[in-house]
C-alpha cells in the first residue's frame with residue numbers, strides 16, 4: 174500500500190514536471206494562489222486531501238470577494254441513488270418561475286444573462302416541435318390560448334454526447350447520474366455545446382456578474398459555486414441540494430406542481446410512481462441520448 | 473557555431489530585399505498590430521466581444537480553422553501527382569508545398585487558441601500533463617493528427633534544406649518514406665476535422681456522411697490554387713523553373729476535384745430538398761435566408777458563383793491553358809472555398825439552434841481583426857521561410873558562402 178502511494182506521488186511529480194516548466198515561463202509574476210490554481214489537476218484525479226485544500230481555498234476566496242461566509246462542498250454521490258426528473262406538460266403554464274429560481278439558487282450571471290432553463294412555447298396544433306417553438310414569448314398573462322409550454326434544461330442523459338466529445342474530460346457523469354463540469358479544468362472550447370442536442374450548456378462569454386447581496390453562499394464544487402469567464406456551465410439538478418436530500422429549487426418553486434424529482438432506484442419514490450402509472454416520453458428519443466428527464470401528461 | 477552563423481545569415485536574408493519586399497512586410501506588420509489590438513480587447517473582456525452566443529457557439533474562428541486545415545492538407549497532396557507524373561523540379565515542389573502546410577498548421581492552432589475561453593489551459597487536453605480524452609473526443613484526435621503532420625513536414629523540409637545548405641545530397645531512403653507518409657497524414661487531418669462536425673447528431677446540417685469527402689474535394693481545389701499562383705511568382709523572381717505544362721496539369725487535376733465537389737454538393741442538395749424534412753431549415757437559411765434575415769445568403773451565392781465560374785475557366789482547355797484566365801480561376805476558386813468553409817459551413821449548423829431558435833450571426837469587428845492578425849502573421853512567416861529557402865535552393869546560400877564571408881571579414885580585420 175505504502176509502496177503504491179510512493180509510486181503514485183512520483184508519477185504525479187513526473188506528471189507535473191513539464192507543466193511546471195511551461196508554467197514558470199507563462200506565469201512568472203503571478204501570486205502563489207494563482208499558480209496553485211493554474212497547476213490544479215482534473216477534479217476526478219485529485220485525492221481527498223487535495224480536494225479539501227482546494228475547497229478551503231475557494232471558500233476563503235469567495236467569502237472575501239462577496240463579503241459573506243461561503244460553503245463549498247465536495248460531497249460525493251451516495252450509493253444506491255440515481256436521480257431522475259419528470260415534468261408534467263399538461264400542468265406547466267409557462268410562468269418562468271423556475272427559470273429565475275434557478276438563476277438565484279445556482280448563481281447564474283445576471284449580466285450577461287445566463288439561464289439554465291429555457292421554456293419553449295409550443296403551438297397546440299404542432300405538438301412537440303422545436304421548429305415552431307419560441308423561448309422569447311412575453312405576454313401579460315400566461316398561459317396563452319393555443320399554446321402549451323415545455324421547459325428544457327439538461328436532460329441528464331444516460332448516454333451524453335457532451336462528455337464524449339470533451340477533449341479534456343472536464344465534464345462527466347457522476348455515479349448518481351448528474352452530468353457535471355469542473356470549471357477549473359474546462360478550457361472553454363465549446364465542443365460540448367455543439368454536441369448537446371438540448372441547448373443545455375451555457376458559456377460564460379463575459380465575466381459573470383452577481384450582486385453581492387444576491388449571491389447564494391451554500392455551494393458545491395461541481396455545481397453552483399461562482400464561475401469565471403471562459404468556461405461552460407449547466408444544470409446539475411441542484412447538486413448542492415439534492416446530495417443533501419433536498420429537492421431542486423425548480424421543483425420547490427413551481428406553482429402548479431408540474432415538477433417531480435426523486436431516486437430512480439427507489440421503488441417507492443414519486444418518480445417511480447410516475448414512470449409506472451403515467452405514460453412518459455423523452456425529448457428527441459431518436460438521438461439515443463436516453464435522458465433521465467421525462468415528460469408526462471398528468472391530467 | 474555554424475548554426476549561429478546560419479541564423480545570422482538567415483536573418484540577413486530576411487531583412488534584405490527590394491522596395492516591393494519591404495512594403496509587403498511593412499503592410500503585413502501594420503495588419504498584425506491592428507489585429508492584435510483587437511485581440512487584446514478579447515483577452516480582456518472575454519469572448520463576449522465576438523458575436524457568438526449560446527445559440528451560435530462556434531463561428532468565424534472555427535470556420536477559418538477548418539479552411540486552413542484544408543490548405544495544409546492539399547498543399548502536400550500535390551506531392552502524389554508530382555511523383556506520378558515525375559514533374560521537375562519535384563524537390564522544390566515538395567519543399568514549397570510543405571512550407572505552406574507548416575504555416576497553415578500553425579495558423580490552425582492559432583485559430584483554436586483564440587477561440588477557446590481559457591487559452592492558458594490548453595495543456596489540459598494533452599496526454600500525461602493533462603487528461604486527454606483519447607480516443608473518445610475527436611478534438612483530441614484532431615490535435616494529435618495535426619501535431620504529427622506538423623512534425624512530419626517540419627522534419628522533411630528541414631532535412632532537405634539542411635542538406636542543400638551543406639551542399640550534400642539529401643538522404644533519399646530517409647526522406648521518401650516520410651514524404652509518402654505525409655500524404656495519408658494530409659488526408660487524415662482533413663478527414664478527422666470533418667469528423668469533428670460530422671458525427672454530432674445534435675446538428676443535422678453537418679450530420680452527413682458526405683461531409684468528409686466534400687472536405688477533401690474542396691481542399692483539392694483551394695490548396696493547389698495557392699500553389700499555382702506561388703509557383704508563377706517564384707518562377708518570375710527566382711531561378712525556380714517550372715514548365716507551363718506542369719501548371720496546366722495541376723489545373724487539370726483541379727478540374728476533376730471541382731467536378732467531384734460539385735457532384736457531392738448536388739447529391740447533398742437533392743437528398744435534402746427532395747426528402748423535404750425539417751432538416752431543410754438549415755439549407756433554407758443558407759441559400760434563401762429566413763424571412764428578412766439574409767446575412768449569409770450573399771456569401772453562399774457568391775461562393776457558388778465563383779466556384780462555378782472557376783470550374784468553367786478550368787474546364788475549357790482554351791482558358792485553362794491561358795495563364796491570365798487560369799490565374800483568375802485560381803483566385804476565384806480560392807475565395808469560393810474560403811467563403812464556403814469560413815462562413816457557410818459553420819454558421820447554418822447552428823441556425824436555427826438545437827431548440828429551434830434563431831440567432832443571426834455575422835462575425836464582429838474583433839473577430840475579423842483577430843483573423844486578420846493570424847492570416848498576416850502566417851503570411852509573414854511563410855514569406856520569411858520561403859525567402860530563406862529560396863536563398864538556399866537558388867541563390868547559393870550555403871555553408872561555403874558563409875565560411876567564405878567570415879574568412880573575408882577576418883582578413884579584413886587583420
Ligand code: SF4
Pocket residue numbers: 326327328329330333334335336352368369370371372373374407462
Ligand atoms: S442534455 Fe446536453 S448537457 Fe445534459 S447530459 Fe445531455 S448532452 Fe449533456
Ligand code: SF4
Pocket residue numbers: 338339340341342343344354358359360361362363364365366405
Ligand atoms: S467547453 Fe469545457 S466542458 Fe465543454 S468540451 Fe470544451 S473543455 Fe469540455
